[in-house]
Amino acid sequence: MRYETLLFDLDHTLLDSDASEIAAYAHTMSMIELPDPDDHFQRYLRINHAMWAAVERGEMQPSEVRFRRFEQFVDEVGISADPVAMADAFVWGLGAFGELYDGARQVLDQFAGRVRLAMITNGLSEVQRARIERLDLAGYFDAVVISSEVGVTKPRPQIFDIAFEQLGQPDRQTSLMIGDSLTSDIRGGSDYEIATCWFNWRGAPADPDLTITHVITDLEQLVEIVLLSAG
Template sequence: MNHNKPYKKLIFDADNTLFDFNRAEATALVNTLNHFELPCPEGMVSHYRQMNVALWAQLDNKEIDIKTLKHKRTAAIFDHIGAAVDEAAFAHQYLDQLSSCDFLLPGVSETLDQLSEHCDMMIITNGLSQVQQPRLKASSIKDHFKHWVISEEFGHAKPQKEIFHHSCELMGWTPNKDILMVGDNYRCDVQGAKASGLSACWFNLFKLNLGQKKTDFTDHDHEIRQFSELLDLTVFS
């Protein structure tokens, strides 16, 4: 679907859209294990990532709550390494480590510098407040965004319409197709935005091979694989 004029109103996801969450996650996990002098066996990061993605999917589907997610993933780490410390202390240390990892994805800083001259921008994230607030406030890109909405604080998460409509209200926008949501998560970012009456740009960061599932990925208006490609939809459209 083509949009016949440049987008001037942009909403961004945070993790794996603006921030390199995979790098942050790996760094935080290793640092936390080291902090408690726990082993970090080979393949630990990939094991954790697979487990954590599955738990967040359960949270998105309202099968578990955030307290259960935190407990399950910490317990799974201890089970995998065959050692344990105080669960609450470990979980808190991990989130503190994560909150200090504000690694940006390639092209984000430079692209936002250009977009900020032409566009109004904000962030919606399903992340945790303990992680997102310190990281966003410390980030070099924070001044580009008029607002950021964190699902844990608001009480609704993407893909629910409430969080999109609330975010538009904060910006003084009426939800419509002139507003572009940019994110990597197809269900939460793309389908959530479309169901809320917005346009959606899928940041296909990991270059998914759609294969037989191509029919499941037909809701987005635009697709980018490098962040700088957003300039073609906004500044240079």
């Protein structure tokens, strides 16, 4: 086997986070009086995206995103809703809604007992813990590292240090980071000097400055890379 330790991102890699977010948004908006909330979904996405980019740059903590995205949303839309209540409802919805991508569990099943799996996620603890519980994922992973619990985010090497420590210091040569994000997963794995697998299901352009070991467009392709490689 070429790889013995797999480090997975969760959002948009194993989990359909778009569906989770759409449902959480609808749940949140059902609690406030805002006509045509769908008209403002793109605004939410823009605010949220900018804040998580700030997290990746180390300028913001995940716990701040939880509230501040709705503080800014309420401010921009010009409504009198309570951003704290909205943040609570949204986080509940993110945990409660959204399934694994088709085939993702089957891929994990094929790795179970054959390679060691870890999850490294920049999400919020309360969201990710609720999803892990609801989707019965804990049994797959020897380590689950959630940025808001450990105070450091991908792509920083310290979050990989924590995962490697929890895994008992596996060989970096046979470790692979799998994720959809160039800026957190691939940058993080590359800086940590482990192999990377970019799950580019969006068909996004690569970053020429970034070394990517493998690119896949379907998670099933990972099985071949990990289990069927010579060596």
